[in-house]
Amino acid sequence: MSASEAGPFLKIEGVSKSFGSFQAVRDVSLTVEKGEIFALLGGSGCGKTTLLRMLAGFEEPTSGRIFLDGRDMAGVPPWNRPVHMMFQSYALFPHMTVAKNVAYGLKHEKMTRAERDARVAEMLDLVQLTPFAGRKPHQISGGQRQRVALARALARQPKLLLLDEPLAALDKKLREHTQFELMSIQARTGVTFIVVTHDQEEAMTLADRIAVMDKGQVKQVGSPTEIYEFPNSRFVAGFIGSITSFEARVTGREDGLLAVEVPAFGTRVMARDVAGVTEGQAVTLALRPEKLTISKDRPEGPNAVEGMVKDLAYFGKDSLYRISLPSGALVQAHAVNARRGTEAARVADWDDRVWLGFDPGAAIVLAE
Numbered sequence: 001m002s003a004s005e006a007g008p009f010l011k012i013e014g015v016s017k018s019f020g021s022f023q024a025v026r027d028v029s030l031t032v033e034k035g036e037i038f039a040l041l042g043g044s045g046c047g048k049t050t051l052l053r054m055l056a057g058f059e060e061p062t063s064g065r066i067f068l069d070g071r072d073m074a075g076v077p078p079w080n081r082p083v084h085m086m087f088q089s090y091a092l093f094p095h096m097t098v099a100k101n102v103a104y105g106l107k108h109e110k111m112t113r114a115e116r117d118a119r120v121a122e123m124l125d126l127v128q129l130t131p132f133a134g135r136k137p138h139q140i141s142g143g144q145r146q147r148v149a150l151a152r153a154l155a156r157q158p159k160l161l162l163l164d165e166p167l168a169a170l171d172k173k174l175r176e177h178t179q180f181e182l183m184s185i186q187a188r189t190g191v192t193f194i195v196v197t198h199d200q201e202e203a204m205t206l207a208d209r210i211a212v213m214d215k216g217q218v219k220q221v222g223s224p225t226e227i228y229e230f231p232n233s234r235f236v237a238g239f240i241g242s243i244t245s246f247e248a249r250v251t252g253r254e255d256g257l258l259a260v261e262v263p264a265f266g267t268r269v270m271a272r273d274v275a276g277v278t279e280g281q282a283v284t285l286a287l288r289p290e291k292l293t294i295s296k297d298r299p300e301g302p303n304a305v306e307g308m309v310k311d312l313a314y315f316g317k318d319s320l321y322r323i324s325l326p327s328g329a330l331v332q333a334h335a336v337n338a339r340r341g342t343e344a345a346r347v348a349d350w351d352d353r354v355w356l357g358f359d360p361g362a363a364i365v366l367a368e
Contacts, residue, residue, distance in 0.1 A: 015064030299357030
């Protein structure tokens with residue numbers, strides 16, 4: 001029987017969780033396939049960690065059911081679930097060596113000493129920490145401590161590994177490097193990962209699919225590309241990446257595109273069509289900064305808006321321009337700094353009159 005015929009590896013069915021009068025998780029339904037890296041993404045208090053704790057068995061749902069590999073998890077205590085949770089703090093024992101920390105999770109397993117030693121050696125090799133087996137946690141780096149915690153979690157060979165903000169304690173450069181290490185380790189082990197994070201870039205890098213959460217509810221589920229390029233609401237569009245939004249109204253359809261009147265632009269623009277919206281409907285038009293082109297001359301195509309450079313920030317690989325429109329509205333646009341140089345490499349400078357252009361396919365029309 002194939003995986004699809006057998007059903008999803010993890011099925012969360014109408015799960016809610018209340019603490020007194022406060023509802024932390026509201027009627028969440030999700031499926032996760034075996035071998036996926038699945039991210040729960042959202043701000044503080046959105047319910048993602050509470051959902052993770054229910055999967056681990058540390059909390060029981062107020063209503064709804066959780067199935068793991070076809071088995072109902074209702075009433076199954078944490079120690080009897082084929083699940084391991086890796087905490088943000090890593091929870092390493094400071095008095096134990098790296099090897100003993102990894103072995104600690106195996107102490108209740110029915111294994112001989114030789115089998116346990118072999119498993120620890122295998123895990124240390126997996127996370128490339130064999131040379132550090134005899135060191136204590138304070139004698140290794142933050143990234144290495146994170147890998148010790150991961151090796152300990154994987155040593156018990158769980159079917160599902162839950163990671164709560166696993167990279168939050170690392171600096172930016174180390175966090176970016178460790179993301180790829182995590183992906184490599186997951187690919188080699190085949191264990192299903194569920195990652196809780198508030199960091200959108202981390203979720204986009206790590207996950208095969210993402211569930212964006214807000215106020216205990218799942219707002220959208222999809223691949224990183226689907227979530228970024230095709231958000232289903234103003235909340236998701238604003239939460240993922242940078243975006244500028246404008247009030248607009250649909251005026252009709254032409255040649256498979258949606259005609260949208262945008263008062264802040266003082267003109268009509270064309271956008272990719274959206275099923276279900278009707279002529280005269282109030283909508284939101286959203287534009288991502290990297291989808292806009294900046295030029296001194298009016299660009300070709302149906303979408304061109306004139307403005308003035310109000311602010312300019314140089315980031316090395318690219319520059320951020322804040323363009324003031326005649327209406328007073330501000331639009332953010334990115335330009336890649338492809339040429340090496342100083343002012344001569346800029347597309348425009350402060351107070352320059354410029355034109356913004358964008359492809360109809362880049363314009364996101366949101367009805368909710």
